[in-house]
Amino acid sequence: MIPEIGQFALILALILAVCQGVLPLIGAHRNDAALMSVARTATFGQLFFVAISFACLTIAFLNDDFSVLYVANHSQLALPTPYKVSAVWSAHEGSLLMWILILAGWTAAVAKFSSGVPDRLIARVIGVLGLLSVGFLLFALLTSNPFDRLVPAAMDGADLNPLLQDPGLAIHPPLLYIGYVGFSVAFAFAIAAMISGDLDQNWARWTRPWTVVAWAFLTMGIALGSWWAYYELGWGGWWFWDPVENASFMPWLMGTALIHSLAVTERRGLFKSWTLLLAISAFSLSLLGTFLVRSGIIVSVHAFATDPTRGFFILAFLAIVVIGALVLYAWRAPGLDSAAGFSALSRETFLLLNNVLLVVATTLVLLGTLAPLIVEMLNGGKISIGPPWFEIAFLIPMIPLVLLLGVGMHTAWRQQNVGPWMKLLKFPAIAALLIGVILPLLFYGRVSLMLIVGCFAAAWIVITSLIQPVRSWRRKEGATAITRSALGMSIAHLGMGLFVIGVTIVSAFGVESDRAMRVGETLDVAGLEFELRDVRQVQGPNFTAIEGVVEIRRDGEFVANVRPQKRQYLVQKNWMTEAGIHPTWNKDLFVALGDQLGDGAWSVRIQYKPMIRFIWIGAFVMALGGFIAISGRRSRRTDK
């Protein structure tokens, strides 16, 4: 019964989505207030029914209703309750439903928090979001219905993939999707502006917070995914340049370009058509990402069971969205740009460079991701592109980007005089250079060119992003305080600096060692002693495990005990590595237990990962910066 209610609610949501997608757009065109007012009602109605549908699926999981195919495939009686909930979005059908729920949520938020925005604009925005929702609801109902029944019902489920039975992966997809889907709001604003042919600075002011929030969630989602891959996939890498990772990273890069370009549009009324193009691209890349992940056309280590017909649906949807948007763009954009100018040395120039470099970076990642596909279509055989290529290619635009970032933050709009600018930046530049050389030498005892570049860049970003907040904090009575949006920017950039430190140090000084080890044996890795004290059996709620106990010592002194496990889940029977990690702020000590090698020996992977936490901390600080920047906006608007 409950699954049928869910199914029925989903159909009702589709009908409301059609209303929401069609009537307000007609209303806005005819300037008919009655039709436009449908927008908000339909939006809340759609959210209501999608939420019911989502709740029904969740209940089916909690009740172990194995007469529902999706539940039978992805849950099991002994699965711990929190994972029964997160199992809802563990595979295609459920994550699509979550995508729809989040889209409805974003749309409702737009409908609710847009009191200052003209009715016609908001009606169009909601209308466009409604049309997107129609596409996804059709996708769900026609190709991927989560409520399909299984007759006869299964006695027990096939269990959730053990890799996904982890708190990190329970919240990673929702965050990622909030980010992905959030770019649809910027996209809808862009389409609405192009339909009306009217794009002013207010438009950017209204669009920007939505974009920044979506970007911040995407940042957290990606960071969480990377962290999960690090400890759960068991082998200690934090980024693999895998197609599925790239699929989430490309919208992030585009979104980053978009929030910077929106800043110019808001403050100076410039870069309008460019901003539109970025808004279209960011969302299109989100859709492309979904296509790549779901169609299985690209070989990925993250690929779960996939289905080509679904891929075809998304591809068709992607084509309609991208071609439609670009045709509209070609028609409307040329008339939008205003004639204001700026000097060669101005913040506008630096933001332009930021945009160019980020677009270049996105293009390179896209190229590397699609290359296997293109080469195969040209009959060039089946190839794959390794991480080394991405690492080199990505650094080319990234090094100038991070170096220019520190300068751009302290450059005035319109025109910057060279004198004060040099005076301000001279000290940070020298300090950063000193730190860049001394830091690695002092703590790790060697330097190389890449290391100097990395440490210099990190120090440079950190110092330059702290100048403004520190000055504001130490200001005298009566001086103007830093605005929330400037503070948010500084913090986000600071996060970028922390991230660069982490990446630089861990790639230069990380140690990785695969060894054979017997109980009682001690190995020296990275100046630490790792002793395998014991290997024993332990029992989990739905798995049994072999657990190693490894004592880590430095010069004979106890540092920590870690307990790496090899788990065997009772239903799916496959083995899973749970690494034993001793994390501290400046380094991770990581031990993973491999196979039994016979003769009492085990294979182990021991890793020393200095500063790796900074990678994720940096990303979260970036996201925090985004939220701070936005938090000032509503209060500022009400001040007026």
Next chain:
Amino acid sequence: MKPRQQRMLAVGLAVAGVAVAAALTLRAFEDNMMFFVEISDVIAGEYPSERNFRIGGLVVADSVERQDGSLDLHFRVTDMRCELDVVYSGVLPDLFREGQGVVAHGRMGDNDVFVADKILAKHDENYMAPEVAESLGKHVQDQTASLGARTVECEA
């Protein structure tokens, strides 16, 4: 700057950026491009000899051997027509098992043995890399078509 100039500048910079980056990475691209070669082709000697490539297939049952207490491992991979010897030293991914699909990166060593430097794991035990599935499917069909008339062309 006038909007027109701005646009020209933006487009110019973007094109220049992509061009420079593309030029610089083209070489790296060639070095990092790894071909997938079917086992039968490897046995026939049709593989890039001076660089790494990928192979894939099923791990032959009872073929996994290792020396006690050592990380060195030897196994055979089949594409349902030919079998290839593979050696690897290191920690194996969780889903590596006899009779299961596997993808390995590496190059040919002496004595027609493939020296793997990386064995790929998948998230999902039901998932098989598309190129492996295709390679296996082709030979299964061949076998069914010419049942009993199995050739010994593998002993090249």
